[in-house]
Amino acid sequence: MTTFFVTGTSTDVGKTFVSCALLARARDHGLTTLGLKPVASGCHATPQGLRNADALALQTQCHPGLPYERINPVAFAPPxxxxxxxxxxxQEITLDTLTRALAPALAEPRDLTLIEGAGGWRVPLNDKEDLAGLATRLALPVILVVGLELGCLNQARLTAEAIRADGLPLAGWVGNLRDVDFAADETIYRANLATLEQHLPGPCLGVMPRLDAGGPEALARTGASHLRLPSHLPSRLPQKDTP
Incomplete structure (x- = not known):
């Protein structure tokens, strides 16, 4: 099983969109998949309990499927x-409680597992611990989602430096176009991408266009075509016969 921790340069930069697209891409290669959202706030009440839109989107990309409570074991209503x-x-969230809560899901034999963080790399869990500690504790390589907008160069480089300072490798990064105006000048847009490629210590796994229409599954399916999987993942696609 190969597991990655997915973080972002800030909150609402498209971590779930990218995670779902990567999982959809893996499924295209015949791989089994699992997407986890250990802790989520901004959940809505349902007859089954609190549910988070991001965790529900990840659940659609789990193959084989998994109960919601294993995907998002800690849920809060306040956004x-x-x-x-x-x-x-x-309540109090700790790394110990999160690690125990994730253990049943992580025991599932999957080819690709993505654990999506909340907010950015340094989002606190309590007065002493932050969510980055979960990635450190599990010794996970990190995939960074960069929100392509004004200020992203500084945000991306600082986040990559923090990941490296915590002793974890950056397995790759994905640019997600949040601001249409950011790409209006093609020359400047390409120059920004080149700067990210030069300074981030991991490969670019793709650049996601701005996609506003469609449900989570449709968006993941469309987004998958713009991504490549991290290195060292197997493929279970049938091999063509060679003469």
């Missing part, structure tokens, strides 16, 4: 940072 959401409901 704020997880440690603040936990505080509002009188």
């Amino acid at each position: 704020i940072a997880p440690h603040l959401a936990a505080r509002q409901v009188g």
Whole structure:
């Protein structure tokens, strides 16, 4: 099983979109997949309990399927940072509790598992721990989603430096176009991408265009065509006979 931790340069930069597209790409190669969202805030109430839109999107890309509670074991209703959401409901999140909560899902034999963080790399879990500690504890290579917008060069480089300082490798990065104006000048847009390729210590796995229409599955399917998988993943596609 190959597992990666997916983080972003900030909140709402497309981590779930990219994670779902990578999982869809893996499924195209005949691989089994698992997408996990250990902690999520901004959940909505349902008869089955709190549900998070990002975790539900990841659930659609799990093959074979998995119960929601294993995908998102810690869920909060307030749409704020997880440690603040936990505080509002009188709970505390720790790395120990998250590690134990994820253990059943991580015991599933899957070719590709993606664990999606919340917010950016340094989002707190409590007064002493942050979510990056989960990736460190599990010794996971990291995939960085870069929101392509003004300021992304600084955000991406600082995040990559923090990942490296924590002793983890950057397995790759994906650019996600958030601001149409950012790509309006083709020359400047390409120059920004070239700067990211020069300074980030991992390969570019693709650049996602701005896609606004369609449900999670349709978006993942469209996004998959713009990505390549990280290195060292197998393919279970039937091999063509050679003469």
